[in-house]
Each structure stands twice: as C-alpha cells, then as structure tokens.
Amino acid sequence: MSLINVINLTFGYESSYDNIFENVSFQIDTDWKLGFTGRNGRGKTTFLNLLLGKYEYSGTISAKVNFEYFPFEVTKAANNTMDIIDNIYPDYIHWQVMRELSLLQVSADVLYRPFATLSHGEQTKVLLAALFLKENSFLLIDEPTNHLDMNARKVVSDYLNSKQGFILVSHDRAFLDNCVDHILSINKTNIEVQKGNFSSWWENKKMQDNFELAENEKLRQDITRLSAAAKRTADWSDKVEKTKLGTKNSGLKPDKGYIGHKAAKMMKRSKAIEARQQSAIDGKSKLLKNIESSERLRIFQLNFHADRLIELENVSIFYGEKTACENVSFIIEQGARVTLYGKNGSGKSSLIKLICEENITYTGTFRKASQLKISYVSQDTSQLSGNLTGYAADNDIDESLFKTILRKLDFSRVQFEKDMADFSGGQKKKVLIAKSLSEKAHLYIWDEPLNFIDVISRMQIEELLLAYSPTILFVEHDAEFCKNIATKILEL
CATH class of the missing domain: 3.40.50.300 (P-loop containing nucleotide triphosphate hydrolases)
Known part of the structure; x- marks a missing residue:
C-alpha cells in the first residue's frame, strides 16, 4: 500500500478561458479500486494525463508507483497479438498471460492472430490483461466499456473486481457498482473521494443536495424576515429621533435622556439583526455550489397515421x-x-x-x-x-x-x-x-x-x-x- 497525494493542484489549458482545476487537494490509496465520475468536460481524462506527466501544472502530485494508461496506443496493429503484448510488457511470462486471458474469457489463439483481426471487445480484453501483468503499477483505465457488448461488460467488470490498484473512468452504473470500492468525483467546485460504489455515492449525493436545498430555503426565509425586521427597526429609529424635537407649539420639552436610552437599545437591536442577517447570507453562499443542473428535456414526436x-x-x-x-x-x-x-x-x-x-x-x-x-x-x-x-x-x-x-x-x-x-x-x-x-x-x-x-x-x-x-x-x-x-x- 502507498498513497497518491494531490496538493493544491491548479491547471488550465493555454487556450482555455479558465482553469479546469483550482487548488485541488485529495489523497488516494494505490490498493483501491477507484471509480472516477463527473460530467463531460470536467477534466477526468485531463487529470489522468496530469498523473502521466503530460502537462505542466502548479501544485504537487506525489506517488511511489508507476502510472500506466489504458487504452495503450497500438501503432502496428498488423502484428500478431503476442508481439503487441511484448511491446507493452517485454518481461511478461507466458503462463501469466494465459491466466489473464482465461479470466477474461478470451481464447488463447488470439495471441497468434494479427491484432487488427480481433474484435473491439477482444482488443480491449487483451490490452487489459497485458497492463495488469505489470508490477508496482497503478492503472488509469479510461472508458473501457465503449466497445463492449453487455455480456463482455459483465466479464470485464468481474475481472476488474478481482483486481486492485486502478482508477476506472466509466459512466455505466451497473459496471461501476460491480467492480469499485471507492468513488473519485469531479464536482462543479471541487473533487471529493468517498468509500463505496457508484450507487452509494449517488445516494449520499442526493441526501447532501436535499439537505442543502432545504437549508438554502430556510436561510432565504430568514434573510427575508430579518430584512423586514431591519426596515421596521430603521422606521422606529426615525420616529424616536423626531421626538427629540418635541411637538410643535406644545410647550413640552422632550426627555432627551430617555429618548437617548431608547435609541441606544434600538441601535443595539439593529446591529444584532444585521449580524444575524449577514451570518445567514454567508451560510447561504456556501450552499448549492455542487448541485448539478439537470433540467427536463423535451422531444418533438410526430404522430403517425398507422400503427x-x-x-x-x-x-x-x-x-x-x-x-x-x-x-x-x-x-x-x-x-x-x-x-x-x-x-x-x-x-x-x-x-x-x-x-x-x-x-x-x-x-x-x-x-x-x-x-x-x-x-x-x-x-x-x-x-x-x-x-x-x-x-x-x-x-x-x-x-x-x-x-x-x-x-x-x-x-x-x-x-x-x-x-x-x-x-x-x-x-x-x-x-x-x-x-x-x-x-x-x-x-x-x-x-x-x-x-x-x-x-x-x-x-x-x-x-x-x-x-x-x-x-x-x-x-x-x-x-x-x-x-x-x-x-x-x-x-x-
């Protein structure tokens, strides 16, 4: 077991208007089976590339493991599959490759066929098998399911569940639930790590979102009520101030000591209302930052004259x-x-x-x-x-x-x-x-x-x-x- 520490990571592309990551800090364990989720364009693949050292960034990423990226780029697909595996990991042992292919339900004869003749699913499985042969490596697995049918997804998911030490980018809920034990999520304003699978993370997120929405509504009502109270206090203060002058032609002199005392009490109350109002505003500003917009979509279906x-x-x-x-x-x-x-x-x-x-x-x-x-x-x-x-x-x-x-x-x-x-x-x-x-x-x-x-x-x-x-x-x-x-x- 070792740790990958990310401290104050900041990164943005030169052509971008703003940073993708801003002072992000978190820690992950290299023994975890880590699911990586977040909306499109939030920077999942970018973060994997930062781990691989492809871009310059500010902050610190420290790790005592080598990072390996999936899918491995195959430049000579006309070569036999065995040569492709040899290119990925020259020190592999043949029986270990056979074991991994067996776990992935891939026939051994693929090793002696040109890689280009394999189906997309077979290619995915072969590359995964080759990468998991490497020792002291932490695998960065980027969307492996896109060329897998439903049965193949189940096989690969079961295979990954038997392994450890990887980050898996996938948007398939059932696939993630079956093979991860932690979730790394890129939210709108931060990155967080949570123990569990996708479903447990999603339930926790919904509970947190619902709590923040309720708290936001409560604070909104408090701010409205306190604003009205502040206005009433200001009106009372104006009226008290006018009594200092006394009533015109009444001949009576106002009790300025009493009025001053009353004004001071009102000032103190006004300050207390202002402090509570500001506290409510500050509390409200900390909410809803990571609630995802998920507005309803529409479709413009035409009715047809026949069934x-x-x-x-x-x-x-x-x-x-x-x-x-x-x-x-x-x-x-x-x-x-x-x-x-x-x-x-x-x-x-x-x-x-x-x-x-x-x-x-x-x-x-x-x-x-x-x-x-x-x-x-x-x-x-x-x-x-x-x-x-x-x-x-x-x-x-x-x-x-x-x-x-x-x-x-x-x-x-x-x-x-x-x-x-x-x-x-x-x-x-x-x-x-x-x-x-x-x-x-x-x-x-x-x-x-x-x-x-x-x-x-x-x-x-x-x-x-x-x-x-x-x-x-x-x-x-x-x-x-x-x-x-x-x-x-x-x-x-």
Missing part, C-alpha cells in the same frame, strides 16, 4: 460474401421503445442502416411506412467540426432550441464558440443527441447513443424517454438504461 412503422420478415444482410445477420423478423409499432440487443458483430448496425435506407444488400421482406420521418443518432462522431451555429444551419434545425438542449446537458456558453473537433467524446455525442431532439420525427433511431456520456446526462435522457414515450429503436449496452427504458427487446 406499424417498420416491418422485417426473414431479412438477411450481406457484405460481399459475408453475412451480417440472417433471417431476422420483427415489427416496430408506434409508441414502442425497442432495444436491439446482440453481441458485437451480430448485425445490429447493419439493420439500422437498412431501416435508414442506406445502400445495403439484403434478402427477405422489408417494409417501411410511407412518408415516415426518422431522426438518427450515429455511433460515429468523427465528422463533427466547425461551430455549433454552422452545424445547426447545415442540418436545418432551430439554433436556439438546439443550444438550449445543449445547455440543459451541461454545456457552458463558452463551448458554443469552440470548434466541435475540440470537444470531448461525451460532448460530441451530446451534439448528436441535441440535434435529434431538435428534429420532429415519427421514429427515433439511436445507435449506441450513450458512449462517453456522463451518468447525470444519461439519467436526464432516461427521464425524457419515460416522460414522452417516443417511438424509438436503440442499440445500447448500458444494462441499467436498457432495463429502465425498453418496452421490447429484439435479440439477435
């Missing part, structure tokens, strides 16, 4: 001589929330392309209702570049509505001026979702929409789909999201 929107009967899809999927039959009816489930490579994306009328070779019967309007969210965000204003114009969507949705998904106004190419993976995905929510459609088709997207935004999207019940076909490997949203499961 059946999509129908497939014994559909098989081909790419040359390769079969993507075979004899698939299903119906999508209006109001259904349908998840398309299957292992990677089972043909999910191919079916989506067929429904979106891309140039696909298929046999069988495919029917799509005439004049059906579809809003599509792709897996791929690599095409995003330029500013948001131009993107809205190019896609013929209302710019004001589009940006309002992004604001609700935790975009700052500063982001609106940046090139989308510089956005984080999660921010790019939010752009595609905001575009889809800005479109009026009969059917929404989302292909792995939650990749890289933070947990709070996932919950917002869940609330949206449950509140408006749009007709949607989606592919998603987040087990919690699918359980909460799907009314129908199509398994390939």
Whole structure:
C-alpha cells in the first residue's frame, strides 16, 4: 500500500478561458479500486494525463508507483497479438498471460492472430490483461466499456473486481457498482473521494443536495424576515429621533435622556439583526455550489397515421460474401421503445442502416411506412467540426432550441464558440443527441447513443424517454438504461 497525494493542484489549458482545476487537494490509496465520475468536460481524462506527466501544472502530485494508461496506443496493429503484448510488457511470462486471458474469457489463439483481426471487445480484453501483468503499477483505465457488448461488460467488470490498484473512468452504473470500492468525483467546485460504489455515492449525493436545498430555503426565509425586521427597526429609529424635537407649539420639552436610552437599545437591536442577517447570507453562499443542473428535456414526436412503422420478415444482410445477420423478423409499432440487443458483430448496425435506407444488400421482406420521418443518432462522431451555429444551419434545425438542449446537458456558453473537433467524446455525442431532439420525427433511431456520456446526462435522457414515450429503436449496452427504458427487446 502507498498513497497518491494531490496538493493544491491548479491547471488550465493555454487556450482555455479558465482553469479546469483550482487548488485541488485529495489523497488516494494505490490498493483501491477507484471509480472516477463527473460530467463531460470536467477534466477526468485531463487529470489522468496530469498523473502521466503530460502537462505542466502548479501544485504537487506525489506517488511511489508507476502510472500506466489504458487504452495503450497500438501503432502496428498488423502484428500478431503476442508481439503487441511484448511491446507493452517485454518481461511478461507466458503462463501469466494465459491466466489473464482465461479470466477474461478470451481464447488463447488470439495471441497468434494479427491484432487488427480481433474484435473491439477482444482488443480491449487483451490490452487489459497485458497492463495488469505489470508490477508496482497503478492503472488509469479510461472508458473501457465503449466497445463492449453487455455480456463482455459483465466479464470485464468481474475481472476488474478481482483486481486492485486502478482508477476506472466509466459512466455505466451497473459496471461501476460491480467492480469499485471507492468513488473519485469531479464536482462543479471541487473533487471529493468517498468509500463505496457508484450507487452509494449517488445516494449520499442526493441526501447532501436535499439537505442543502432545504437549508438554502430556510436561510432565504430568514434573510427575508430579518430584512423586514431591519426596515421596521430603521422606521422606529426615525420616529424616536423626531421626538427629540418635541411637538410643535406644545410647550413640552422632550426627555432627551430617555429618548437617548431608547435609541441606544434600538441601535443595539439593529446591529444584532444585521449580524444575524449577514451570518445567514454567508451560510447561504456556501450552499448549492455542487448541485448539478439537470433540467427536463423535451422531444418533438410526430404522430403517425398507422400503427406499424417498420416491418422485417426473414431479412438477411450481406457484405460481399459475408453475412451480417440472417433471417431476422420483427415489427416496430408506434409508441414502442425497442432495444436491439446482440453481441458485437451480430448485425445490429447493419439493420439500422437498412431501416435508414442506406445502400445495403439484403434478402427477405422489408417494409417501411410511407412518408415516415426518422431522426438518427450515429455511433460515429468523427465528422463533427466547425461551430455549433454552422452545424445547426447545415442540418436545418432551430439554433436556439438546439443550444438550449445543449445547455440543459451541461454545456457552458463558452463551448458554443469552440470548434466541435475540440470537444470531448461525451460532448460530441451530446451534439448528436441535441440535434435529434431538435428534429420532429415519427421514429427515433439511436445507435449506441450513450458512449462517453456522463451518468447525470444519461439519467436526464432516461427521464425524457419515460416522460414522452417516443417511438424509438436503440442499440445500447448500458444494462441499467436498457432495463429502465425498453418496452421490447429484439435479440439477435
């Protein structure tokens, strides 16, 4: 066991308007299985890069371990997998690699195949196995689930649960709950470390938020009441002051000693009210700083004149001589929330392309209702570049509505001026979702929409789909999201 100490860490990119971290201090144990959470763009990957020594910063980061980053960059993917492992860890022992691959349910024959021929899931598992072979290393595991189907996520999560000594960035709640024992969270104004898994951290956060909201309301009422009391005291003081002069033509002389005593008591009371008022204001200013904005989203679903929107009967899809999927039959009816489930490579994306009328070779019967309007969210965000204003114009969507949705998904106004190419993976995905929510459609088709997207935004999207019940076909490997949203499961 050793400690990683972060003291007064301050960092900001040269091109940034403000610092990402400001005098941040905390301590973590290298034996922990640490889940790392926070909204998109808060600096999770940046912090991992600071641990790796990639940027200059002020403050101190001290550790007695080496840091290793996942995913490891593979530059020669045409080489056999065994050569890739040798490049990561030249001193590995063969039986240890075999043991790790067995735990990850990967066949030993992958070692003798070119790395490029492995599926995304196999590549993820191989790189994890290689990195965990290293001794005296603390692993920085950055979003390993994005290319894993639901079964593979369970296998990797169980594998990580058997290990220790890592920071895991993931937005999959079930995945985190199964394999971490501490949570490191980047909040709006600080970073905190808490024992437990994601669910226990989330419950504690909700309790803290509710306490602060109640305390804030109590102090707001106190400030209003004390302000009224201060005004009354000031009015009384004015009246007392006037009595010093006596009543005009009354011939009576005022008792200035009594009036002075009364004025002094009022002054003392006024000062006490002011002190209590300032104390309430100071207390109020310390609250609500880390409460996340999670405003309700809207969707503009169009009603269709028919119940059946999509129908497939014994559909098989081909790419040359390769079969993507075979004899698939299903119906999508209006109001259904349908998840398309299957292992990677089972043909999910191919079916989506067929429904979106891309140039696909298929046999069988495919029917799509005439004049059906579809809003599509792709897996791929690599095409995003330029500013948001131009993107809205190019896609013929209302710019004001589009940006309002992004604001609700935790975009700052500063982001609106940046090139989308510089956005984080999660921010790019939010752009595609905001575009889809800005479109009026009969059917929404989302292909792995939650990749890289933070947990709070996932919950917002869940609330949206449950509140408006749009007709949607989606592919998603987040087990919690699918359980909460799907009314129908199509398994390939």
